[in-house]
Amino acid sequence: xxxxxxxxxxxxxxxxxxxxxxxxxxxxxxxxxxxxxxxxxxxxxxxxxxxxxxxxxxxxxxxxxxxxxxxxxxxxxxxxxxxxxxxxxxxxxxxxxxxxxxxxxxxxxxxxxxxxxxxxxxxxxxxxxxxxxxxxxxxxxxxxxxxxxxxxxxxxxxxxxxxxxxxxxxxxxxxx
Numbered sequence: 001x002x003x004x005x006x007x008x009x010x011x012x013x014x015x016x017x018x019x020x021x022x023x024x025x026x027x028x029x030x031x032x033x034x035x036x037x038x039x040x041x042x043x044x045x046x047x048x049x050x051x052x053x054x055x056x057x058x059x060x061x062x063x064x065x066x067x068x069x070x071x072x073x074x075x076x077x078x079x080x081x082x083x084x085x086x087x088x089x090x091x092x093x094x095x096x097x098x099x100x101x102x103x104x105x106x107x108x109x110x111x112x113x114x115x116x117x118x119x120x121x122x123x124x125x126x127x128x129x130x131x132x133x134x135x136x137x138x139x140x141x142x143x144x145x146x147x148x149x150x151x152x153x154x155x156x157x158x159x160x161x162x163x164x165x166x167x168x169x170x171x172x173x174x175x176x
Contacts (some may be wrong), residue, residue: 002087059118062119064091065077066129068094093128095128096162131162149163
């Protein structure tokens, strides 16, 4: 199922909420075809019509795409999101993200609107999103690295190279 749930993360606009425990990851009825990792945080597959149609009803106000330019043309996705009255943005993150990519993602994540609403963050498989979120959870939300890694794996972190890159980034930022 994790492979089929390839890549969307919805993050609460209230980014300062308490970190979830990995045991909290469960299927959620708010967004068809999505897994809710914590309240307002969803992991789902590619943005098909049913998922796109359910974004607004699930409280999503911003969609943040982490796919890189070489991965395709995102104009149709952007158009559908904006037609639903939602904000669309991109912050490309590679499969083995470097410090510049992860710094940019963290800054973008911290700049998301606070208050009611949720943010959908996605890539192709969920792997990069979960990896980038590992960095946010540890460095910006104070989650223990072991708990953040377990949650990231439940949310879609499957590639050992991605895991190694984000762990090295976090260790560098923590001066370990």
